Amino acid sequence: MHRKIFWLSIFALLPVLISAQTTSSRDEAASSLSVQEKEIAEQRQTIRQLVTEMKELKGRLAALEAKQPASTQTASSEEAAKLSETAATTTLSSPGSPASPTMAQTQPLENAPFHLARGIQFQGFGALTYRASDVKPAEAPLLGLKAGSSGNFSIGDVDLFLTSHINPKMMVLAEIVFSEGDSQQFETDVERMLLKYDANDYLKMSFGRYHTATSYYNSVFHHGNWLQTAVDRPLIVEFADHGGLLPSQAVGASATGAIPSGSLGLNYNLEYGTGDTVRPLINQPNPPEIDEKNGNHVSAGLFLKPDWLPGLDVGGNLYHDRLNPEGTPLHISQTIGSLHAVYTTPRFEFLSEGFFLRHTLQGTSQTFNTPAFYALISHKLGTQWRPYFRYQYVNASSSSPLYSDVSLRHGPSAGIRYDFNDYLALKTQYDRTYRRNLPSFNEVLAQMAFRF
């Protein structure tokens, strides 16, 4: 009787188990195909990784064997003690993954830290630009674009970016630009040459020739056309030797770093150096240049990069120096205030900067104010297309001793960027520029911008 009860209970439970098994079998059958495919893909991936690792390990083994006598001789007792201490440290080990004393006791391959690649590392940026313009009268030939030509090709700036690490906290950074002038001749310019020392997150110092912090654009994009979304820079932040209004370069010292402010992400920058701004007048086909003969400048800025909105950068900068433009008896006090609000994510970009340039003739009360701004918005569509829109505005006094050639200029730009791959971008852009007492003009630009 009791045996019957036992077997009955087993039979009663059987359907439950069978149904559970059937359900799982059904699920398994449904997902078996995708699981198999995944497994095959994973196995392939694993094999590929193993082959890569094996090749890498072979190379490292060969390197180790080649260096063994030297490293054995140079290994100090202190290093050995430290390494054994490191090997003894076990903070967490998961079950099934036993500690590997062989690996733990492996010595560093070189005495130099992993990251310290000796020698100079090169990167380059270049572009081929076509510009068609209906501007009349003809304006200055800049960046290889000819005055009076309705359309022509130019190379513009060929940019070599060099870095070399001296030790984990110190490096040299250089940016050498071959800039195309009229008649396809190139001038060499050391745009940046900096000895950088990063003491910690709160103090990072640079000594040498730098791009001033007068604008966010100047601090981030430098001469790399590939880096910026648009074909060209807004006029206000264009480099001075290309007709821009701001003192874009100086030689001296600068410091930047974080200010303890929690999630607010407050940062500072300070600069003290000697500028020497030379800018061509942009409204003439054969433009003379104004050498501003700048004195030493001082510049200070604050900006926020809050933790709660990664990609947001809001801040401002104040720059001051004195000018004595060559060939004039003028002594001018120059103060430039700027504010920026930038929000960038991998897909979205919003740049906006406002400027207020104030020039006071010393010995008189005469003052010339030049307000300016630009804003650019772009959004990536899919993985390769990025349409953008920009508006820029500069309003210099027609009687300004420095910017009479600029006067009032404003207008929209619209374009699209297509990232062919990680190294090549194709851009097209349409500009319309309105001017005070001069006819408006249109420009169409196309550019292949690349890095190498």
Added chain:
Amino acid sequence: MTNVYCKRAAFSIAMLVVMVCCVPAQDTKSFKDSDIAVIVNPSNPVDSISSTELRKIFSGQKQSWAGGMPVELFVRAPGARERDVLLNQVLRMSESEYKAFWVKKLYSGESQREPLALFSNGMQLEAVRAEKGGIALLSLQDLHQGVKVLKINGRLPGTPGYNLQ
């Protein structure tokens, strides 16, 4: 005698129920093993960081540890799971966007060096052991001695609520 059979039947049922319940328990275990640990050199005084700090470190925004020791970033080469976790969960960008991001970072002078891409987890372990400021993401199942595992938002990998997987 009756009680003995009843007890046997009840025991058999209980065992079967336990066996059925064991299946999801095994799944949970493998799920935890898939966690990605954040490892640093044992000499690093830091024991715990927030996910925001982790993002700031791997995006080059925070470049030194307490005491001024430079952060040395090690990442896996493309194709590895640790790299996918870094891009999708920590930085939230694609492979292409990641490359462009670091080109900009270096070119602007904001960062002295880009993360060193390594081909295996063994190399990552070796690098973090060798570099005092080293930090890397490592699959929990590949974890070995000689490195320190950081808590992220107060949680260690393999524990409930840990979100790097």
